[in-house]
Amino acid sequence: xxxxxxxxxxxxxxxxxxxxxxxxxxxxxxxxxxxxxxxxxxxxxxxxxxxxxxxxxxxxxxxxxxxxxxxxxxxxxxxxxxxxxxxxxxxxxxxxxxxxxxxxxxxxxxxxxxxxxxxxxxxxxxxxxxxxxxxxxxxxxxxxxxxxxxxxxxxxxxxxxxxxxxxxxxxxxxxxxxxxxxxxxxxxxxxxxxxxxxxxxxxxxxxxxxxxxxxxxxxxxxxxxxxxxxxxxxxxxxxxxxxxxxxxxxxxxxxxxxxxxxxxxxxxxxxxxxxxxxxxxxxxxxxxxxxxxxxxxxxxxxxxxxxxxxxxxxxxxxxxxxxxxxxxxxxxxxxxxxxxxxxxxxxxx
Amino acid sequence: xxxxxxxxxxxxxxxxxxxxxxxxxxxxxxxxxxxxxxxxxxxxxxxxxxxxxxxxxxxxxxxxxxxxxxxxxxxxxxxxxxxxxxxxxxxxxxxxxxxxxxxxxxxxxxxxxxxxxxxxxxxxxxxxxxxxxxxxxxxxxxxxxxxxxxxxxxxxxxxxxxxxxxxxxxxxxxxxxxxxxxxxxxxxxxxxxxxxxxxxxxxxxxxxxxxxxxxxxxxxxxxxxxxxxxxxxxxxxxxxxxxxxxxxxxxxxxxx
Ligand SMILES: [Zn+2]
Numbered sequence: 001x002x003x004x005x006x007x008x009x010x011x012x013x014x015x016x017x018x019x020x021x022x023x024x025x026x027x028x029x030x031x032x033x034x035x036x037x038x039x040x041x042x043x044x045x046x047x048x049x050x051x052x053x054x055x056x057x058x059x060x061x062x063x064x065x066x067x068x069x070x071x072x073x074x075x076x077x078x079x080x081x082x083x084x085x086x087x088x089x090x091x092x093x094x095x096x097x098x099x100x101x102x103x104x105x106x107x108x109x110x111x112x113x114x115x116x117x118x119x120x121x122x123x124x125x126x127x128x129x130x131x132x133x134x135x136x137x138x139x140x141x142x143x144x145x146x147x148x149x150x151x152x153x154x155x156x157x158x159x160x161x162x163x164x165x166x167x168x169x170x171x172x173x174x175x176x177x178x179x180x181x182x183x184x185x186x187x188x189x190x191x192x193x194x195x196x197x198x199x200x201x202x203x204x205x206x207x208x209x210x211x212x213x214x215x216x217x218x219x220x221x222x223x224x225x226x227x228x229x230x231x232x233x234x235x236x237x238x239x240x241x242x243x244x245x246x247x248x249x250x251x252x253x254x255x256x257x258x259x260x261x262x263x264x265x266x267x268x269x270x271x272x273x274x275x276x277x278x279x280x281x282x283x284x285x286x287x288x289x290x291x292x293x294x295x296x297x298x299x300x301x302x303x304x305x306x307x308x309x310x311x312x313x314x315x316x317x318x319x320x321x322x323x324x325x326x327x328x329x330x331x332x333x334x335x336x337x338x339x340x341x342x343x344x345x346x347x348x349x
Numbered sequence: 350x351x352x353x354x355x356x357x358x359x360x361x362x363x364x365x366x367x368x369x370x371x372x373x374x375x376x377x378x379x380x381x382x383x384x385x386x387x388x389x390x391x392x393x394x395x396x397x398x399x400x401x402x403x404x405x406x407x408x409x410x411x412x413x414x415x416x417x418x419x420x421x422x423x424x425x426x427x428x429x430x431x432x433x434x435x436x437x438x439x440x441x442x443x444x445x446x447x448x449x450x451x452x453x454x455x456x457x458x459x460x461x462x463x464x465x466x467x468x469x470x471x472x473x474x475x476x477x478x479x480x481x482x483x484x485x486x487x488x489x490x491x492x493x494x495x496x497x498x499x500x501x502x503x504x505x506x507x508x509x510x511x512x513x514x515x516x517x518x519x520x521x522x523x524x525x526x527x528x529x530x531x532x533x534x535x536x537x538x539x540x541x542x543x544x545x546x547x548x549x550x551x552x553x554x555x556x557x558x559x560x561x562x563x564x565x566x567x568x569x570x571x572x573x574x575x576x577x578x579x580x581x582x583x584x585x586x587x588x589x590x591x592x593x594x595x596x597x598x599x600x601x602x603x604x605x
Pocket of ligand 1: 313315316328329332
């Protein structure tokens with residue numbers, strides 16, 4: 001494969017292998033000394049709207065609000081850097097953009113959510129890492145909201161994480177934002193990360209920061225409960241399981257109503273959550289009116305990372321938990337057949 | 350509330366049965382100098398090595414491989430080989446996607462697609478019911494067909510519209526009852542008009558796409574599709590995605 005792309009001022013890049021494909025576009029490696037990738041969106045539904053969207057985002061990179069979001073190392077957002085088109089195409093057309101390759105500094109966020117994968121690829125991660133990642137995500141989303149952006153399609157596939165709990169975000173081109181008088185609406189949504197008020201509404205209904213806050217609460221729950229989705233479980237009233245979204249619509253959630261779902265005995269105990277966080281989740285999942293905002297989550301999560309709030313289990317130093325719980329929740333879980341943070345295998349002597 | 354007996358060693362996330370129906374008829378042995386079946390074997394081995402699987406897919410999907418030529422065979426993960434479909438037990442032949450070691454396929458014989466489809470529907474229905482009864486959170490299954498030819502009967506006669514009608518009606522009824530999503534991908538010289546009798550809104554042509562990308566399409570579009578949407582909406586989304594893949598492939602090729 002030898003795909004070449006060109007920027008507006010004639011700079012060319014040779015693309016290497018296809019490294020990702022989504023419902024909207026394809027991500028390729030870029031042959032460059034800097035860590036870059038290219039996202040190509042063949043045949044966007046409205047090519048002119050896509051061109052303007054990318055052009056505005058690229059321009060906004062220089063604006064104060066975006067400079068704040070892009071400060072710090074490693075960079076937390078894979079922001080569109082340069083619009084590109086495939087070589088030989090119509091010079092007015094935009095087929096995609098070049099952005100930072102997040103693989104340079106991060107791993108896919110999902111690695112932290114799956115206990116098997118986490119053990120292999122983020123072996124040092126504990127519940128403290130999960131808390132730090134949750135805090136980093138909440139802070140980033142709060143800043144994104146404060147600058148007037150809505151993510152719209154907040155989900156693990158668009159997120160990145162490292163071994164210390166730093167978090168990054170990609171797919172900025174699907175965000176919802178305004179630019180002068182123009183609004184660029186978000187339109188994507190993902191099963192399991194869609195706020196109840198957006199389930200079943202006509203496609204194209206724009207998201208808002210409150211729908212991002214719902215997805216944030218789901219992600220924070222997954223981080224803190226070893227990957228468990230807050231609406232996981234088989235409907236206890238009988239009938240077939242359909243989806244997380246179906247459970248969301250029917251309010252089937254262990255934290256809201258213990259008897260609403262059937263879950264395996266080996267899931268982490270619900271009371272591993274410190275009381276303020278458990279209350280935050282209940283508020284987030286009970287209805288849009290009481291849902292904590294990202295900045296609220298950041299405050300709650302930072303408090304749990306304060307000195308003296310975490311305890312390391314005497315039996316297994318990979319077990320980290322809140323001091324609110326007098327005995328170790330992960331040992332309790334291990335006693336029921338599954339340890340989400342098993343001890344490191346000892347070398348044979 | 351918790352439940353005994355649903356410890357499956359796979360965590361507590363959702364599950365989703367997926368059947369891959371692979372055409373291994375004689376046409377897959379062509380062209381002689383680069384048989385398509387070799388390309389498919391290589392793509393299956395590479396894909397299931399997990400290099401290209403996203404982590405979330407690894408935990409949720411469980412895959413059953415069925416091949417069809419003059420016989421319909423199912424991959425039995427125990428001995429790791431293809432067994433006649435009559436010997437297949439639905440609760441054994443679905444393998445977590447990260448554990449599947451695809452067998453080496455050989456091309457030869459007829460294209461008994463409808464028999465394979467009927468077998469697939471039976472197995473996937475049974476597996477879905479078992480998981481629901483075990484109170485496992487299981488998503489609507491997917492059935493994918495990959496073929497380069499036209500369906501024939503056991504004597505090698507091409508199947509016409511009336512001969513396909515029964516199977517087509519079963520596929521359709523199951524989709525309406527939300528039992529599965531059924532999707533056909535035709536490659537090379539696949540007989541698309543006949544395949545569309547079987548799956549009118551769910552037959553996409555990816556004439557030249559490499560098999561690795563097609564397997565990507567199977568799993569990524571299964572993964573991204575909302576379990577709450579009607580099958581026809583999913584078919585439209587997959588058709589759009591297949592068209593984008595094909596366009597990307599053309600761009601890559603044209604610029605070589
Ligand atoms: Zn412990």
